[in-house]
Amino acid sequence: MLKYILKRLGLAFIILIGASILIYMLSMLMPADFIDTQTAAALQSGAMTMDDVMRLKELYGLADKSFGGIMKSYFSWLKSALSGDLGFSFLYQKPVTKVLSEYIWLSFMIAFISYILEIAIGIPMGIKASVNQYSAYDYTVSVFAMMGTALPSFFLSALLLNVFAIKLRIFPLQGLTTATKIFDKNAYIQIFLDKAWHLVLPITVLTLLNAGYIMKFTRTNMLEVLNSDYIRTARAKGLSEKTVTYKHAFRNTMIPLVTTLSGMIPGLFGGAMITETVFAIPGIGYMALRATLQGDIPFIMGYNMFLAVLTVLGMLISDLMYMVVDPRVKLS
Amino acid sequence: MTTEKEKITESNVNGNNGNNNIELELEHNFRVISPGRMVAKRFFKSRLSVAGLIMIIFVFLFSFVGPLIVDATWGYKENQVFKIERVSDMFTTADFTGPDGMKYTYYDKSQTVITFKAPPSKDHWLGTDTSGFDIFTRLMYGGRISLVISFIVIFLETFIGIIMGGLAGYFGDWVDLLIMRLVDIFSSLPTLPILLVLSATISSIEAIPPEHRIYYLMAFITLLGWTGVARIVRGQILMLREQEYMMAATTTGISSLHKIFRHLIPNTMPQLIVTATLGLGGVILYESTLSFLGIGVPFPRAAWGSMIALADPAKGQDILANYPNMWVPAGILIVVTVLGFSFIGDGLRDAFDPRMKR
Numbered sequence: 039m040l041k042y043i044l045k046r047l048g049l050a051f052i053i054l055i056g057a058s059i060l061i062y063m064l065s066m067l068m069p070a071d072f073i074d075t076q077t078a079a080a081l082q083s084g085a086m087t088m089d090d091v092m093r094l095k096e097l098y099g100l101a102d103k104s105f106g107g108i109m110k111s112y113f114s115w116l117k118s119a120l121s122g123d124l125g126f127s128f129l130y131q132k133p134v135t136k137v138l139s140e141y142i143w144l145s146f147m148i149a150f151i152s153y154i155l156e157i158a159i160g161i162p163m164g165i166k167a168s169v170n171q172y173s174a175y176d177y178t179v180s181v182f183a184m185m186g187t188a189l190p191s192f193f194l195s196a197l198l199l200n201v202f203a204i205k206l207r208i209f210p211l212q213g214l215t216t217a218t219k220i221f222d223k224n225a226y227i228q229i230f231l232d233k234a235w236h237l238v239l240p241i242t243v244l245t246l247l248n249a250g251y252i253m254k255f256t257r258t259n260m261l262e263v264l265n266s267d268y269i270r271t272a273r274a275k276g277l278s279e280k281t282v283t284y285k286h287a288f289r290n291t292m293i294p295l296v297t298t299l300s301g302m303i304p305g306l307f308g309g310a311m312i313t314e315t316v317f318a319i320p321g322i323g324y325m326a327l328r329a330t331l332q333g334d335i336p337f338i339m340g341y342n343m344f345l346a347v348l349t350v351l352g353m354l355i356s357d358l359m360y361m362v363v364d365p366r367v368k369l370s
Numbered sequence: 371m372t373t374e375k376e377k378i379t380e381s382n383v384n385g386n387n388g389n390n391n392i393e394l395e396l397e398h399n400f401r402v403i404s405p406g407r408m409v410a411k412r413f414f415k416s417r418l419s420v421a422g423l424i425m426i427i428f429v430f431l432f433s434f435v436g437p438l439i440v441d442a443t444w445g446y447k448e449n450q451v452f453k454i455e456r457v458s459d460m461f462t463t464a465d466f467t468g469p470d471g472m473k474y475t476y477y478d479k480s481q482t483v484i485t486f487k488a489p490p491s492k493d494h495w496l497g498t499d500t501s502g503f504d505i506f507t508r509l510m511y512g513g514r515i516s517l518v519i520s521f522i523v524i525f526l527e528t529f530i531g532i533i534m535g536g537l538a539g540y541f542g543d544w545v546d547l548l549i550m551r552l553v554d555i556f557s558s559l560p561t562l563p564i565l566l567v568l569s570a571t572i573s574s575i576e577a578i579p580p581e582h583r584i585y586y587l588m589a590f591i592t593l594l595g596w597t598g599v600a601r602i603v604r605g606q607i608l609m610l611r612e613q614e615y616m617m618a619a620t621t622t623g624i625s626s627l628h629k630i631f632r633h634l635i636p637n638t639m640p641q642l643i644v645t646a647t648l649g650l651g652g653v654i655l656y657e658s659t660l661s662f663l664g665i666g667v668p669f670p671r672a673a674w675g676s677m678i679a680l681a682d683p684a685k686g687q688d689i690l691a692n693y694p695n696m697w698v699p700a701g702i703l704i705v706v707t708v709l710g711f712s713f714i715g716d717g718l719r720d721a722f723d724p725r726m727k728r
Contacts, residue, residue: 049554056555065567177418188708190655192662193701196681196690204691212683311562312659316682330566331663333574338567345560 039361046357050350057346058119062112065338074333115339124343125336129329134340137325144214145309145321148237152244153306157299159249164256165291168264169283179253186250195243195316202239209239212318240317244310256295263290293364301356304348412721419717425710429703433513440507448511449670451502452494453485487693496695500680501670508672509699515667516674516707519588520653524646526592531599532635532642538600539607540630549600557597565590565656569665580668587666591656595649602645606638640722647715651708658704674700 077094080086115125124134132140163183167176203211210216214236221229263269264287272286273279309323318324322341329337361367403411413419441447462478488498496505538549568590572583610616611634619633660666661675662682669676677700681690689696 052551053554053558056551057558060555060559061564064564064571067571181418184709184712185705188651188655188705188712190658190662190675190678190701190704192659192675192682193678193697193704196678196683196697197701199683200681200690200694204687211687308560311566312662315684318684326563327566327663330563331570331665333570338563342560342563342567345563346558349558349560 043358046354050354053350054343054346055116058116058343059112061342061346062115062339063108065335065342066108066111119340119343124340127329127334127337127340129332129334129337130325134337137337138322138340138344141320141322141325142307142309144319145314145323146307148241148314148319148321149244149306149308149310151237152241152248153302155241155245156249156252159245160252161256161295163249164253165260165283165288167253168257168260169279171261176257180257183250183253186247189247191243191247191310191312192316194246195239195313198239198243199316210236214319236317237319240310240313240319243313252299255298256291259291259294260287263287266290293360296363297356297360300359301352304351304355308345308348409718409721413717416717416720418713419721422710422713422717425706426714429513429707429710430517432703433510433517436510437507437514440510446504446507448508448672449503450507452488452498452504453502454488454491454494454498455483455485456488457481458484487696490695496699497693499677499696500689503670503672505677505696505699508677509674509703512667512672512674512677512700513703513707515584515671516654516657516704519584519591519657520650523588523591523595523653524649526588527596527649528599528642528646530592530596532603532638534596535600535603536607536630536635539604540611540626540634542608546604550604553597553600556594559594561594562656562659564594565660566663566665569660573665573668581671583668587657587660591653595653598649599642599645602641603635603638606641607634610634610637640718644715644719644722647711647718651711654704654708654711674704678704 074091077086077091081088081091118125122135124138126132127134127137130137163179167179170176199211202209214233215229216232216236219232221232269282269287272282277286307322309321309326311323311327313319314321314324315327326337326341329341437447458481460480460482462480464476464478466474466476468474486498486500486502488494488502490497494504494506496509499505499508534549534553538546538553569583569587572578572586578586607630616629616633619629624632657666658673658675658678661673662679664676664679666675667673678697679685680693681697683690
């Protein structure tokens with residue numbers, strides 16, 4: 039077991055090094071970086087000369103755009119990244135690690151709540167649909183599940199905003215706090231409730247978009263189990279349909295479910311770029327989109343590497359969970 | 371299926387009359403169905419796949435035939451500006467205290483003539499947008515570009531995936547190791563953020579004319595998406611190459627290339643067609659997300675994503691609240707298209723392999 043885990047960790051390390059090279063190359067390819075956009079006005083008015091700009095770029099290691107230069111700055115980036123320093127964000131004027139640690143928690147909270155809701159909605163619906171295969175319920179739920187995956191997040195957000203924020207005026211339009219309200223510093227409960235109220239719509243969007251996937255996944259795996267021989271045996275023994283479904287069939291469906299769902303957990307820290315941006319929620323996705331559009335290379339680099347680590351971690355966790363949940367799986 | 375069986379038994383019964391008749395009768399009554407016909411039959415039996423097919427045919431006609439009709443009857447294209455004048459009232463109120471010490475309320479009604487954002491009318495079924503373009507026509511052109519991009523991307527992804535996966539699966543050993551590590555690296559990249567980085571890059575290079583941006587866009591989506599196909603092809607080939615018919619192929623002494631592309635790849639086709647169909651919707655979603663953020667299909671070309679972007683609350687609530695005709699149809703079309711492709715994909719999967727029926 040330990041040997042297998044070590045081997046997988048080594049592999050993950052190699053993959054991440056490869057990914058970091060690719061991401062570094064791609065973000066260095068950006069022709070206009072943050073320094074260009076910031077100094078454009080000063081250059082125009084003559085307050086700065088091209089030499090000043092180049093000196094600034096030199097300082098940040100962005101001057102040399104040849105292959106050798108990129109590789110050189112890549113290795114210095116890698117060296118400091120391995121020691122936990124992801125550089126300094128131009129846009130936010132803070133170390134990248136600090137921006138990440140400040141903003142991931144809000145994103146994680148939103149994602150985690152909708153993750154719980156997705157599971158609570160998706161799994162029971164998936165079970166019911168698979169037990170009543172080809173029934174009206176099955177068709178309706180399946181079509182709704184597919185619609186969830188077909189809806190672009192920005193369109194669903196706009197629809198919900200139109201109905202609930204503008205027409206019905208139940209929920210606020212954008213942001214995390216009500217700008218017009220001034221709270222007492224110690225009114226934690228009110229501040230919390232105000233923030234929670236702002237997060238209802240974004241959480242709804244994420245839940246609606248992803249519950250369908252979990253529902254479909256549950257249904258597919260449940261159907262596979264329901265067709266196996268031991269279920270027929272259980273029925274032949276005269277067990278009630280409820281016992282067959284929940285005690286015999288669902289327990290085996292748990293294997294792929296637990297594997298997939300646990301693999302999704304690291305991804306919850308990554309932030310929902312589009313949804314957060316439409317609702318102007320200052321989570322990590324929102325910050326990253328702004329940084330990307332403005333060419334803040336250290337932040338782009340740090341954020342994308344962070345996401346790559348989360349993806350690799352997710353795969354690792356789901357592989358390990360597979361062995362934990364299913365004792366039949368042998369290590370290879 | 372049952373009708374065929376009945377026919378066989380029927381012909382057997384008839385055949386008892388005389389042995390000479392058996393073969394003749396069999397030939398007469400027994401219909402040989404090719405595998406393709408069988409797949410088609412199973413496909414059309416499912417209501418969802420037929421619904422999907424109808425949805426996709428509708429979107430295709432709408433976005434490829436529609437512009438031709440508009441061009442022929444009214445003679446304009448996606449970026450024809452219409453200046454339709456209408457009077458817009460604007461009320462302002464203010465409270466003030468007059469010199470006599472009384473409080474007065476001041477009402478001001480000003481009228482401005484605006485030429486854009488016309489409401490739906492007989493000439494412009496969905497009205498015009500903030501730039502004075504006819505929305506209905508732009509929906510057609512937007513669909514055209516989405517469909518073209520998605521088909522080209524999926525074709526390229528499948529092509530690259532087949533070659534990489536085919537090589538990895540057939541040669542195994544270090545070729546497999548190398549290619550699969552490459553696949554691992556590419557699939558660990560976060561798709562949307564990297565697409566954003568690349569598209570932002572392309573948008574900021576002034577040397578690249580905006581109308582060429584779409585080609586770069588397609589290349590980027592392909593670059594980040596080919597790994598799925600490569601994995602599938604490799605997995606299938608690892609399984610297929612151990613089968614007896616491959617040993618038979620080896621004994622005939624044909625070349626490796628011939629074996630891969632004549633005997634192995636065709637057998638992975640059913641699964642590839644399913645994956646490709648399901649992938650089309652995904653590409654449309656990526657393209658429209660980029661267009662929504664303003665770094666996809668460049669203005670003034672129409673794209674469904676950029677039409678929805680008009681409703682972005684960051685740009686003011688006016689359109690989001692008062693002009694649903696500008697952004698709702700585009701969203702509905704995206705949903706219809708993506709949903710249609712997934713219905714067809716699911717239907718095809720069940721039709722190709724009834725055992726996989728879910």
